[in-house]
Amino acid sequence: xxxxxxxxxxxxxxxxxxxxxxxxxxxxxxxxxxxxxxxxxxxxxxxxxxxxxxxxxxxxxxxxxxxxxxxxxxxxxxxxxxxxxxxxxxxxxxxxxxxxxxxxxxxxxxxxxxxxxxxxxxxxxxxxxxxxxxxxxxxxxxxxxxxxxxxxxxxxxxxxxxxxxxxxxxxxxxxxxxxxxxxxxxxxxx
Numbered sequence: 001x002x003x004x005x006x007x008x009x010x011x012x013x014x015x016x017x018x019x020x021x022x023x024x025x026x027x028x029x030x031x032x033x034x035x036x037x038x039x040x041x042x043x044x045x046x047x048x049x050x051x052x053x054x055x056x057x058x059x060x061x062x063x064x065x066x067x068x069x070x071x072x073x074x075x076x077x078x079x080x081x082x083x084x085x086x087x088x089x090x091x092x093x094x095x096x097x098x099x100x101x102x103x104x105x106x107x108x109x110x111x112x113x114x115x116x117x118x119x120x121x122x123x124x125x126x127x128x129x130x131x132x133x134x135x136x137x138x139x140x141x142x143x144x145x146x147x148x149x150x151x152x153x154x155x156x157x158x159x160x161x162x163x164x165x166x167x168x169x170x171x172x173x174x175x176x177x178x179x180x181x182x183x184x185x186x187x188x189x190x
Contacts, residue, residue, distance in 0.1 A: 013068035017075045024078055029106070039102050041082035043090050045168065051080050052150075052172030055127065055143055056179045062131035063187060070128055097154070097161035104157060119149060136184045140177055147173040 028035050041047070054077045061069025104113075123146050130139035151169050154162035 010066055010068045014071045017068065017071035021071070021075045021078060024075070035102070035106070038082045039098055040086040041084055043094055043098060044084035044087045045091075045094060045164075046084045047080055047082075048165065048168040049172065050083075051077055052147070052169065053175060054080065055146070055172075055176045056183070058124070058127060059131045059139060059143075059180050060183060060187075062128040063134060063184070065132060074124065091164070093161045093164045097158045097164050100158045100161065116153075123149065131184075134184075134188070136181065136188075139180065139184075143176050143180065144173065147176075 028038060054073055058070060058073045058077075061073055107113075123142060127139060127142040127146070130142055147169050151166055154165040154169075156162070158165075
């Protein structure tokens with residue numbers, strides 16, 4: 001009985017986070033003022049360093065098979081763009097890159113762009129699947145793919161300004177792989 005209640009609560013919370021995530025995405029695309037507010041705060045590169053670290057709790061919650069944890073973490077990833085205040089001074093390369101990123105998101109969406117952008121949810125689903133099935137090496141492979149894809153996309157679409165993503169992505173990759181490997185070993189032993 002308690003296990004069934006726990007599963008229902010987990011599923012209910014997961015649905016709540018899905019609804020909040022959809023509301024956030026819709027608000028960002030419907031309200032130009034909200035999109036500008038979000039991107040002004042996204043210029044604070046602290047968010048660039050913490051966002052990839054959310055892969056660690058995502059892996060943990062997938063390992064624990066908690067839908068609420070998975071979708072709560074994904075909601076945190078999206079909203080962490082604006083957790084920090086807008087910086088007083090903005091690096092010109094950061095401004096150029098984020099202008100490109102914002103134009104990419106708000107521009108025309110053809111089949112190629114939809115296919116390319118779908119790599120984000122597909123790779124995150126792959127990461128969840130890997131740890132749900134408790135496959136450490138598949139999970140680490142997906143983490144490496146996510147980091148490499150982000151770096152390649154950033155440089156391919158952002159040119160020189162895309163290089164601003166490299167340091168946060170590489171640091172996060174090393175931290176995530178180390179934390180996930182150590183955490184998996186510890187959880188797997190228990």
